[in-house]
Amino acid sequence: MPIELKMPALSPTMEEGTLAKWLVKEGDTVKSGDLLAEIETDKATMEFEAIDEGVVSQILVAEGTDNVKVGTVIAVIAGEGEDAGSAKAAPAPAPAPAAEPKTEAPAPAKDVAPAQAGAAPASAPTPAVPASAGTTKDGDRIKASPLAKRLAAEQGIDLKSLTGTGPGGRIVKADLEGAPAGAAAPAATAAPAPAATAPAAAPATAGAIPDFGIPHEDEKLSGMRKTIARRLTESMQQSPHIYLTVDIRLDALLKLRGELNASLESRGVKLSVNDMLIKALAVALERVPACNVSFGGDVMRQYKRADISVAVSIPGGLITPIITDAGGKSMSKISTEMSELAAKAKEGKLQPNEYQGGTASISNMGMMGIKQFTAVINPPQGMIMAIGAGEKRPYIVDDALAIATVMSATGSFDHRAIDGADGALLMKTFKELVENPLGLVA
Structure with missing residues (x-):
């Protein structure tokens, strides 16, 4: 039976952490006591040791991923005598469908649209809101956490332009940091008056630094900072x-x-x-x-x-x-x-x-x-x-x-x-x- 490695609680108050670095890769054989990863809490970077033996069949959370909740499955180990390929297949889809039901929330907008169709053809662009929020991408569903979708809609970020670093390629909150605002904000605010919504896209996240054209380099904050x-x-x-x-x-x-x-x-x-x-x-x-x-x-x-x-x-x-x-x-x-x-x-x-x-x-x-x-x-x-x-x-x-x-x-x-x-x-x-x-x- 596949063994799930979960994000450990490295202190009594720890609720989430950053998976700073993987010390193993898929296909590696590990035994009890081997170092698997470095986990960064708000105060220190600590090593995560294996307590079981087997082969690392799948790594679900990429290194450098922030805000990984305690208890989240971060990797899967195939037990002794177990085929690594079969152990890898079972847990892989688990992370993605778990959060997807929330993406159906925009569906009522489609139910409202027919009622407004006779009143104003301008209602037609409204489906662009769920598209930019990450529910569709060329007809396919974009894998993104509900929080990432909400923040993307608020900040005018097109999820189609991002690469997810979460489990299974899911776009998470950390992937939005530093992402440029796109054209999604006007569509997400008010269709009848796109010109008036343009200023609403200007404010970025709280504490964001205005760009005055000065040469600079932004460095992502660590959990400690x-x-x-x-x-x-x-x-x-x-x-x-x-x-x-x-x-x-x-x-x-x-x-x-x-x-x-x-x-x-x-x-x-x-x-x-x-x-x-x-x-x-x-x-x-x-x-x-x-x-x-x-x-x-x-x-x-x-x-x-x-x-x-x-x-x-x-x-x-x-x-x-x-x-x-x-x-x-x-x-x-x-x-x-x-x-x-x-x-x-x-x-x-x-x-x-x-x-x-x-x-x-x-x-x-x-x-x-x-x-x-x-x-x-x-x-x-x-x-x-x-x-x-x-x-x-x-x-x-x-x-x-x-x-x-x-x-x-x-x-x-x-x-x-x-x-x-x-x-x-x-x-x-x-x-x-x-x-x-x-x-x-x-």
């Missing part, structure tokens, strides 16, 4: 941000770091300033628990430990691996975990439990020479700490002007959950911990 855009937009729209900045003297922390690294060298551990700041933020949150919270509409969630999400830049976006219970771990342990997580993040190998969650975030752009910046809160967290570069500045030391290594740190707080006074107390506590770092090793 789409998620970043959506989440940050939601954060700025829904979470009223308040920003609080302090200047922090780093000399004592840098001195302690040097001493600790000398003692840890034999263990292969090298603390970074960021490792120490992660610890400082976690301890500060434990001392000011009013800032270790999330706003939930009609509830306030108070966290019992500080899990710090650390912003890591990776090709194509940003991800925030988590140091769990950072306040309860030594700085050497934080350093080791952070190195491992950052390496996995850059390779796209983080597991969902390694980047989902966190009670607060830290983002350090000091290594890039950024003096000060404000960061966007990562919902549902209540705050994020933005760390600037440590630099030599004139500073008052013991009531005298001196030169000190100083950095600026800015906390972004969700004002629905955290009052300004509590945010200020957290910043004050963070500053004291960094300027008197022995409290981090106590």
Whole structure:
């Protein structure tokens, strides 16, 4: 009996993903544990392993296909002793007919046409609407998802000009991205006044960039970039941000770091300033628990430990691996975990439990020479700490002007959950911990 490979749920919240790359082809023999494909979620690219043995008889979803729902059959494997050709034939038509009944929706228009025939011959062009919507193509039915047909009609895109990348060559939503608007829009809007409908075809999809004739190249957004855009937009729209900045003297922390690294060298551990700041933020949150919270509409969630999400830049976006219970771990342990997580993040190998969650975030752009910046809160967290570069500045030391290594740190707080006074107390506590770092090793 043919074995159906379905789009896996690679995290508890995953509903759809992108089939980034097939690692096998039709006719290949696979066994349990073999890598079949790379699946791109909104945060990482993960490998999909085989759990059965057999021959890949048919690949139903092409690599690069976006928005593949969890549970969708993406390939078929012929079991041991089974003919690959027969296993391929059975599932092939399954994807196409499943969604086709909806394409009969335009049929009532044909029933209405005879009633209007005596009133106005102009009604004759109305069948052009279902044609451009993808129901017919030279008398044959165009394979397209209902969503793709609706979007094509709204945007004036002729489905006959597109090549489908979905199962069985079906045109899906992703195939419409970047497609030029055709002549379908005037026909789809109003037959009696084609001139008036022409302007209606001008607006493209939401967020589309006008073409001003400037040489350019459009790159299709990855699932990760789409998620970043959506989440940050939601954060700025829904979470009223308040920003609080302090200047922090780093000399004592840098001195302690040097001493600790000398003692840890034999263990292969090298603390970074960021490792120490992660610890400082976690301890500060434990001392000011009013800032270790999330706003939930009609509830306030108070966290019992500080899990710090650390912003890591990776090709194509940003991800925030988590140091769990950072306040309860030594700085050497934080350093080791952070190195491992950052390496996995850059390779796209983080597991969902390694980047989902966190009670607060830290983002350090000091290594890039950024003096000060404000960061966007990562919902549902209540705050994020933005760390600037440590630099030599004139500073008052013991009531005298001196030169000190100083950095600026800015906390972004969700004002629905955290009052300004509590945010200020957290910043004050963070500053004291960094300027008197022995409290981090106590």
